[in-house]
Amino acid sequence: MNPTQPVSRVAVAGASGRMGRMLIEAIRAADDMVLAGALDLPSSPAIGSDATAFLGYASGVAITADLRQALQGVDVLIDFTRPEGTLHHLQVCQELGVRMVIGTTGFSDAQKAQIAAAAQQHAIVMAPNMSVGVNVTLKLLEMAAKALAQGYDIEVIEAHHRHKVDAPSGTALKMGEVIADALGRDLKDCAVYAREGVTGERDPSTIGFSTIRGGDIVGDHTVLFAGIGERIEITHKSSSRTTYAQGSLRAVRFLAHHPRGMFDMFDVLGLRA
Template sequence: MTVKLAIAGSSGRMGRMLIEASLQTEGVQLVAALDRADSVWIGRDAGEFNGVNTGVAISSNVAEAFAKADCLIDFTRPEATLLHLQAARSAGKGLVIGTTGFKAEEKALIAEAAHEIPIVFAPNMAVGVNAVFKLLEVAAQILNSGYDVEVYEAHHRFKVDAPSGTALRMGEVVARGLGRDLEKCAVYGREGVTGERDANTIGFATVRGGDIVGDHTVTFAALGERVEISHKAGSRMPYATGSMRAALFLKGRKNGLYDMQDVLGLT
């Protein structure tokens, strides 16, 4: 059963990795590659970045891409993803969304669209990260008293949103396990004389620099001991290969909002 795949943001760092992964994944056929209308890569072969001739020319025609594809994978920016979401609804095709930085009302639009089309929407597509989400769920249930929780994340200098979507999901998983509301207990920055730490808060620390692909650590710190659960990405390929699994998961599904926990059978 082959999934005919379109990839958005084809000239970007993640787009190039997705194209490479699509050419290496059994059951996936790359049929369309999208980029901005003003991109210098329009009209060039999608595999040129990797020295491969795919026969798929990069285009800015979203409707044409959906006419060919079963599913679009999108790791762009919220404004572009929402345009692709509208096109997917019109075409009745699936969508894998790895874009982060959405506002609450934008996430609601994605959930609404999922009543009509199948969508995998996850802050991180890497299989290892989703295993960490599951570990955090268990850890929060066990370490539910006497432990301060801090979430640390580091990414490359080009990332424009903070904290990362993955860090926020980690915070959400832990908060849920502790019976807390992350919106009420999250602390996103500390400066000056802050006073003693509130034991009910979940702290976030963000680092941006160089070419760091993605580091995430959740620390459960008590008096006398520390438990740390981490994931460190050495390249973007884990996100790309996880996205291929998500696209294959959507094949044959008519509608519904899923995340990688569903794709991996962890729910």
């Protein structure tokens, strides 16, 4: 343990879900964090059980549907839930002075603005994908887009498990945003999300998106830069949610030194230009 690194008291939303359990396991293994709260929906059969029971270990932290109870004495809430739930959690976190790591996707522009406004009081790290590898990939895409600004058609292809409810994925949209920004465009004006029938020739200024849903695919993302005589593919594939959990813990460590402000994983990883 780094003696200069403070110990963070962390709560996890969606504690009995796949991502929640991965986060709890990662927190337990970290020597600079302690699990201090576990939150889930009132309908969850895990309510009242010990948050680390699935690991065969008693943490003394019970999973609860009482948000204020779960956040008592907590420094940071890690939230990978749904937009409506995250915004409700945000309101109470602001009241209690709890910082947030938000991995939830599917927010509207208005909801994102609400989160950014809250970050003026208490620090928030929000990213559609907490994976260190994905965020390094985003940096590579920024570099590639600037170098391949002319003569290359850009397509984003993503694949996820059958249970994912939003499309394109938040990560795919972030990839599109990074590329569009590097090209001096607005993704809202150049994104194409569907093609069917007689579509005409491809507009070279557009960024296309293709979505695949099936099985238990954790998350695959490929950006294709298709030129004349060559094509470049930049791909990231996730085989486990562990990478999301480890990235989230890096965000928690970052927040220990930032009392307020809106941040993303580029800030956490020092990738900001």
